[in-house]
Amino acid sequence: MIEDVAAACRTARCQLGLVAPAAVAVGYATAAAEFSWSDGDIAVDVRRDEQGLLAVRRRQADRGSNVVAVSPQSGLGDDAAPFAAAYGVALIPRTELLAARAGKQIPTTAPIPTWRLALAGVCFALAILAYAFVPSAIDLRRAAEISAGIATVDREWRAAVQAEDELTRVSKALSDLSTFAATASPVLYLLSGLADALPQGSMLLTVRADTTTGTLVALTPSAAALVHALEAMSDVAAVEIAGPVTREVVEGAQLQRVTLRFWLQRERGGSTAAGTSGETR
Incomplete structure (x- = not known):
């Protein structure tokens, strides 16, 4: 009922101050210790003292139920009884426990503003869109992370393959060098x-x-210096001049042509004969 009263006031654009039972309101309009008040088919007999209500009895209404002596201060005269409730409610103080004041105790159901409904609809639509597209965005992010990881692994794999190829080339070169050193003819070491x-x-x-001896023919500025140089070799045990020393002019330079025989310090596997042309040093 209180909600209906509040709604009616809003419709009529009237300000609602408070709502109180008729028996309470009439009590503020009269100074009598006992009075009766009817509201439709129901009548209320009220008995009170200076402290407040003592007894309230409800009964079936009959003629003469409204027995109220309204205070002369109301200015309503002899016809004041029908207006006792309206007059009394204007006198109800804020401390009255049985009165419900507007904005506090009065429960009302206010209409929901349109902007709130629109805002709720927008939020609901955004929630649906987020539910639909956020998983896709997460999947795209994961796909990007996976692609970046694959690219990193691919770069590392290519670097590893390149390093493996380089290692293979170096290993092959070392293997070829080792094979050459193992199979090279002893004469190569002698010539070197x-x-x-x-x-x-x-x-x-x-x-x-x-394997034991050898001879060489050389052109040199000094045959003695050449003999000396060969004797200093670790592989040569002895050196001697095996023929005449003659003079020759090569590109304007005076050189000595000499034939030397030498004996080797260590045994070399197999008999080897070689001929080669030297180069000016």
Whole structure:
């Protein structure tokens, strides 16, 4: 009922102050200790004192139920009884426990503003869109992370393959060098030593050697210096001049043509004979 009263006031654009039972309101309109008040088919007999209500009895209404002596201060005169409730409610103080004031105790159902309904609809639509598209966005992010990981692994794999190829080439080169060193003819080591031992400006014309001895023909600025250089070789045990020493002019330079025989310090596998042309050093 209170909600109906509040709704009616809103419809009529009237301000609702408070709502109180008629028996309470009439009590503020009269100074009598006992009075009766009817509201439709129901009548209420009220008895009170200075402290407040003592007894309230409800009964079937009959004629003469409204027996109220309204206070003369109301200014309503002898016809004040029908207006006792309206007059009394205007006098109800804020401390009255049985009165419900507007905005506090009065429960009302206010209509929901349109903007709130629109806002709720927008939020609901956004929630649906988020439910539909957020998983897709998460999947796209995961796909991007996976692609980045694959790209990183691919770069590392390519670098590993390149390193493996380089290692294979180096290993093959070392293997070839090892094979060459294991299978090289002993004469190569001898020629290498002779080339390193030649004095400046000397050249080898021919070299012949076996496992124990060898001979060579060379052009050199000094035959004695060449003999000295060969004797200093670790592989050579002894050196001697095996023929005449003659003079020749090569590109304007005076050189000595000499034939030397030498004996090797260590035994070499197999008999080897070789001939080669030397280069000026």
